[in-house]
Amino acid sequence: MRSTQRQQAAVAGNPTKSYIEGTVNEPTKFPPPSPSHGSYHWTLERSLSIALVPLIAAGAAKHGASGVIDGALALSLVVHSHIGFDACLQDYLHKRKYPVAGPIGTWALRVATVGTLVGIYEFQTNDVGFTELIAKLWAA
Incomplete structure (x- = not known):
């Protein structure tokens, strides 16, 4: 599977592909304090x-x-x-x-x-x- 397809699957929220959203270059989302x-x-x-x-x-x-x-x-x-x-x-x-x-x-x-x-x-x-x-x- 190409990395762009994997990334699109992760962004789309497909649980069978990956639980990581976005790419490695995006900052981590922190919860509000x-x-x-x-x-x-x-x-x-x-x-x-x-x-x-x-x-x-x-x-x-x-x-x-x-x-x-x-x-x-x-x-x-x-x-x-x-x-x-x-x-x-x-x-x-x-x-x-x-x-x-x-x-x-x-x-x-x-x-x-x-x-x-x-x-x-x-x-x-x-x-x-x-x-x-x-x-x-x-x-x-």
Whole structure:
């Protein structure tokens, strides 16, 4: 196939030919800047990471005694993990190159996160709690 035909197929949006639009000499199209995907998102991630330090210390000092600390620590760890795994999926399983596996991975992560939150809620309300479990495992 000639390069002009391949280029025309790519520009026409034919998915069987190529997913690249245009030629190699055209600049990359960047999404419009958005604070929710930039500085606000970064600030939320860093704040959550910093908040884990005193929550872990408080949970270690008062393990099992405070349901609020248990809940805050568990929620923070799950959200922190979700953000980290989502960043890995965006970097290595992005939708542009993997149009089927990318969304499946993203939805699998969302389902796993919701399932983890439900499981931790059940464990917090019907069992010893998150920090008490860690204290028992640490002592074992």
